[in-house]
Amino acid sequence: MASGDNDRLRLDRDDELVDELLRQEFARSFAGGERSHMVLNGLGPSIRRARRVHRAKQVVLGAAAGVALLSGLSVVNRLAVFEESELTVAGETKQEAVKVDVEEGEHRELTVTLTTVESTTRPSDPAGDDGQAAERDEGMVPTTGPSSEPVSSGRDSTSTSQPSSASTTASAPTSTTSLVSTSIGPDGTTTLISRCGSLVVKPTGDRVELIEILPDPGVGVDIKESGPTEIEVGMEGNGRHCELKVRAHDGRIITNDGPESEHERG
Amino acid sequence: MRSPESEFEDVFLDNYERLVSSLTAIVGDRELARDCVQEAFIKASTRWRKISRYDDPAAWIRRVAINRSRDHLRSSTRRQRREVLVSPDAGIDADSTGLVDSSITLGALLRTLPERQRAAASLYYLEDLPVADIAVSLGISDGAVKYHLNQARSALRVVVERQEQRHG
Numbered sequence: 001m002a003s004g005d006n007d008r009l010r011l012d013r014d015d016e017l018v019d020e021l022l023r024q025e026f027a028r029s030f031a032g033g034e035r036s037h038m039v040l041n042g043l044g045p046s047i048r049r050a051r052r053v054h055r056a057k058q059v060v061l062g063a064a065a066g067v068a069l070l071s072g073l074s075v076v077n078r079l080a081v082f083e084e085s086e087l088t089v090a091g092e093t094k095q096e097a098v099k100v101d102v103e104e105g106e107h108r109e110l111t112v113t114l115t116t117v118e119s120t121t122r123p124s125d126p127a128g129d130d131g132q133a134a135e136r137d138e139g140m141v142p143t144t145g146p147s148s149e150p151v152s153s154g155r156d157s158t159s160t161s162q163p164s165s166a167s168t169t170a171s172a173p174t175s176t177t178s179l180v181s182t183s184i185g186p187d188g189t190t191t192l193i194s195r196c197g198s199l200v201v202k203p204t205g206d207r208v209e210l211i212e213i214l215p216d217p218g219v220g221v222d223i224k225e226s227g228p229t230e231i232e233v234g235m236e237g238n239g240r241h242c243e244l245k246v247r248a249h250d251g252r253i254i255t256n257d258g259p260e261s262e263h264e265r266g
Numbered sequence: 267m268r269s270p271e272s273e274f275e276d277v278f279l280d281n282y283e284r285l286v287s288s289l290t291a292i293v294g295d296r297e298l299a300r301d302c303v304q305e306a307f308i309k310a311s312t313r314w315r316k317i318s319r320y321d322d323p324a325a326w327i328r329r330v331a332i333n334r335s336r337d338h339l340r341s342s343t344r345r346q347r348r349e350v351l352v353s354p355d356a357g358i359d360a361d362s363t364g365l366v367d368s369s370i371t372l373g374a375l376l377r378t379l380p381e382r383q384r385a386a387a388s389l390y391y392l393e394d395l396p397v398a399d400i401a402v403s404l405g406i407s408d409g410a411v412k413y414h415l416n417q418a419r420s421a422l423r424v425v426v427e428r429q430e431q432r433h434g
Contacts, residue, residue: 026391030392046304050308050311051311
């Protein structure tokens with residue numbers, strides 16, 4: 001009997017006590033000793049350098065992909081790496097299915113709508129750390145069109161019928177224009193993309209909430225109104241000035257580009 | 267409203283020390299662990315907008331750090347093999363490998379375990395990760411993690427018993 005009790009005790013120790021003692025021993029042997037704040041400060045230059053290199057790489061790869069598209073080459077089933085890049089391409093509007101190398105070992109097929117307003121080919125601004133395109137490729141409903149003729153929502157747009165799609169548009173190259181395009185997320189947020197950066201807002205009835213501002217590198221932000229009835233943000237830098245004014249009506253976003261630019265939630 | 271930069275800093279400050287500790291246990295070399303974790307954070311910073319949207323950005327960073335450490339160890343193993351071929355004395359001095367001090371009983375014992383067991387045990391006991399998360403970090407199945415943990419527990423039991431004897 002006593003022997004049986006001992007055996008049972010030993011089994012319990014296997015599962016719990018041994019683990020607990022090993023946890024203590026691991027913590028005593030390996031944990032601690034790192035000065036995270038100092039390390040983070042020390043890593044600053046390396047991080048900035050890595051980001052610069054990464055952006056430059058994206059620009060080069062984006063340009064290469066654009067050239068491939070313009071040359072009429074089919075990029076379906078090819079590894080066209082223009083992750084997080086945005087393209088403006090001369091010619092008519094095109095739709096191409098491309099395979100995007102989003103992350104190491106992770107591939108995603110996207111339909112890219114390219115709408116043209118300029119007769120130049122250029123990679124987009126490497127906005128922010130990761131650019132904007134990648135932010136719109138997951139469940140976002142894109143809207144396309146230059147700022148003077150914004151296309152509302154994605155309901156009547158060909159790209160809306162494809163849930164996994166990304167879109168790129170460009171406005172006339174003015175230095176004071178505001179909105180380039182918008183995209184509406186499944187969580188109800190709307191991303192307003194301007195030449196100076198992006199604004200993420202969320203409309204609720206007639207109220208609008210400022211979720212996030214993502215200025216391009218070198219762009220300063222001036223929040224004039226932060227809600228709840230109106231959001232007004234000025235962004236300036238790199239020779240550009242953008243004013244974004246956003247209101248909401250019945251859950252729809254109204255921007256300062258006029259009533260045509262109302263974007264109904266899809 | 268938090269900027270991406272401050273989010274990144276928070277994730278760094280919350281996880282850096284923990285990741286270095288567990289990777290030290292896995293690779294047996296704190297300097298190498300620091301290098302790998304820092305490289306992983308730098309890589310994460312270049313695509314932070316995306317990674318910050320993951321449920322657990324630290325899991326991505328951990329996996330990258332572990333993969334980096336494997337690459338480093340593989341190349342150092344190859345280098346050591348070459349050195350053994352070149353010099354008859356090379357490889358005898360264990361300290362030259364930069365491994366943890368053998369006086370650390372647990373560290374010494376860990377070094378004798380296969381890599382997967384070492385990694386599973388380190389993530390389980392140091393980071394307190396559930397089996398599913400360990401499986402993701404190591405790129406193996408839950409069942410394999412459980413197997414490696416059992417093996418590691420059996421091997422490391424000696425440490426616990428020794429501790430108990432010391433404390434009466």
